[in-house]
Amino acid sequence: MKITLTSTSQQTPETVIISIAQGETYDLALEAVAKEITTSLATLQNDFKAEHGELLVVYNNTGQRLILLGLGKYPGFGEILKAYRSLTYKWRNKLGSTIGLSFLHQNLPAEENATKWIEAAVNGCWLSTYQIGRFKTKNGKEHPFKAPDATLTIFIAEDQPTATLRKAAAEGLAIAETQGRILDLVNAPANKKTPQVIGEWAARSGQTYGYKVQVLDKPAIEKLGLHALLAVNRGSEDPAVFIIMEYVPDDIPVDQLKTVGMVGKGVTFDTGGVSIKPSTNMHFMKSDMGGAAAVLGTMETAAKLQLPVHLIGIVPATDNSVGSTAIKPSDVIDSYSGKTIEIIDTDAEGRLILSDGIAYLKKHFSPDVIIDLATLTGSAVRTFGYHAAALFSNNDSLAQKLLEAGHQTGERAWQLPIWEIYQDHLKSDVADIKNYSGRPISGAIDAAKFLQFFVDGHPCWAHFDIAGVAFADQEFSGQKSATAFGIRLLTTFLKTANQVI
Ligand code: BES
Ligand code: ZN
Ligand code: ZN
Numbered sequence: 001m002k003i004t005l006t007s008t009s010q011q012t013p014e015t016v017i018i019s020i021a022q023g024e025t026y027d028l029a030l031e032a033v034a035k036e037i038t039t040s041l042a043t044l045q046n047d048f049k050a051e052h053g054e055l056l057v058v059y060n061n062t063g064q065r066l067i068l069l070g071l072g073k074y075p076g077f078g079e080i081l082k083a084y085r086s087l088t089y090k091w092r093n094k095l096g097s098t099i100g101l102s103f104l105h106q107n108l109p110a111e112e113n114a115t116k117w118i119e120a121a122v123n124g125c126w127l128s129t130y131q132i133g134r135f136k137t138k139n140g141k142e143h144p145f146k147a148p149d150a151t152l153t154i155f156i157a158e159d160q161p162t163a164t165l166r167k168a169a170a171e172g173l174a175i176a177e178t179q180g181r182i183l184d185l186v187n188a189p190a191n192k193k194t195p196q197v198i199g200e201w202a203a204r205s206g207q208t209y210g211y212k213v214q215v216l217d218k219p220a221i222e223k224l225g226l227h228a229l230l231a232v233n234r235g236s237e238d239p240a241v242f243i244i245m246e247y248v249p250d251d252i253p254v255d256q257l258k259t260v261g262m263v264g265k266g267v268t269f270d271t272g273g274v275s276i277k278p279s280t281n282m283h284f285m286k287s288d289m290g291g292a293a294a295v296l297g298t299m300e301t302a303a304k305l306q307l308p309v310h311l312i313g314i315v316p317a318t319d320n321s322v323g324s325t326a327i328k329p330s331d332v333i334d335s336y337s338g339k340t341i342e343i344i345d346t347d348a349e350g351r352l353i354l355s356d357g358i359a360y361l362k363k364h365f366s367p368d369v370i371i372d373l374a375t376l377t378g379s380a381v382r383t384f385g386y387h388a389a390a391l392f393s394n395n396d397s398l399a400q401k402l403l404e405a406g407h408q409t410g411e412r413a414w415q416l417p418i419w420e421i422y423q424d425h426l427k428s429d430v431a432d433i434k435n436y437s438g439r440p441i442s443g444a445i446d447a448a449k450f451l452q453f454f455v456d457g458h459p460c461w462a463h464f465d466i467a468g469v470a471f472a473d474q475e476f477s478g479q480k481s482a483t484a485f486g487i488r489l490l491t492t493f494l495k496t497a498n499q500v501i
Pocket of ligand 2: 270272320346347348349350
């Protein structure tokens with residue numbers, strides 16, 4: 001999709017979307033439209049209240065279609081994105097391939113910056129082209145925005161900073177393209193995304209966008225001694241992989257950059273293992289690599305946007321299967337860190353592979369910051385539903401930056417405590433730590449405490465439990481589907497990570 005910015009209204013796309021928020025610019029925006037279609041302000045005020053997602057279609061006297069899109073009151077990035085995505089998805093069979101988005105003063109509240117609105121709108125327009133039915137033999141028609149000649153014309157006022165806004169539009173598109181590829185990965189069934197497939201995805205992305213990717217196979221993992229990853233992989237016929245990614249921007253020497261290390265849970269399917277899950281909804285456990293997806297997607301966008309940071313991505317990937325060789329409750333396993341772990345429940349497998357990922361990251365890269373993401377606990381889903389990730393951190397300043405990035409991008413997160421008292425839940429009689437307290441309480445916090453044991457004194461660590469938000473009910477699918485949660489939040493955080501840590 002080609003994007004052009006203009007401050008003249010000479011170009012005439014077939015359709016122009018005019019987003020309008022409630023509040024002080026509501027009347028101004030409607031007045032401008034009323035003038036263009038020669039109707040009265042009162043009529044428009046009656047027909048269109050600018051509630052979030054509300055639509056009114058009108059035609060001007062040159063026959064051009066204007067879609068008024070309501071954004072509600074004080075819309076944030078997430079609301080703006082959602083309104084555009086929803087409209088351009090629902091209208092995919094009615095829209096053509098040339099479309100205009102209007103961001104003139106009359107429909108842009110003065111205190112708002114056009115950057116956010118434009119990035120969110122473009123992001124939403126592109127995400128609406130995503131088709132979930134990849135494995136259908138007959139697929140629906142492609143979205144018109146995917147046509148080779150598709151163009152998006154963005155109308156801005158003359159005094160707005162064109163170069164900045166052009167960059168915002170380009171970033172909105174670049175991130176959305178990667179998010180689309182990540183949606184495919186998370187929505188793919190387990191038999192189409194073995195750990196090897198995830199490794200190949202990473203390797204191809206690294207080649208395409210210019211960052212280093214190493215995919216360790218099972219013999220290499222054995223040689224290194226990633227015992228916790230191997231333990232989870234024991235019941236599976238598909239060997240585990242361990243992915244190590246490294247990005248450095250082209251024009252900044254690495255010694256002038258902060259190193260941010262990310263670790264993502266890459267469980268390609270979670271049966272629970274011997275502590276097997278109930279079958280209802282077990283199919284959703286294909287999404288148990290949502291943390292890995294966030295890390296892969298963020299590596300790709302960081303490289304695309306040439307963010308000023310030294311970025312490491314670690315993805316331990318395996319499924320958690322049942323088999324005669326699988327680990328059993330009561331087993332004591334080794335780990336890369338040298339610490340021993342008593343297995344109480346084989347369904348608490350994510351924390352095991354993450355512990356190896358974190359220990360490896362610390363040993364080989366000495367990062368300034370460690371951020372892990374994982375679809376880790378049902379407890380996080382019960383606490384926040386599908387609307388927010390649980391954030392845990394041992395560093396208040398880091399936590400604040402991440403919460404702020406979440407707020408700015410509409411990817412909500414909320415912090416929970418990691419008080420020392422919870423560590424008692426994980427004391428083992430026979431090993432250094434156990435992987436589950438044995439009691440169905442404080443599940444998300446206990447999981448974070450388990451990880452913190454392997455963070456082992458590193459002063460700047462954060463953990464996102466994204467079990468509720470990585471895979472959720474959405475209007476674009478009949479069942480729950482992938483959201484690509486985390487990419488926008490982390491990309492935003494990384495833009496300034498170099499200065500703020
Ligand atoms: N992958 C699950 C967590 C999960 C639950 C993700 C629901 C998405 C939606 C994780 O591996 C798991 O099974 N956690 C257990 C841990 C328990 C056995 C300590 C849980 O939360 O029930
Ligand atoms: Zn599990
Ligand atoms: Zn899991």
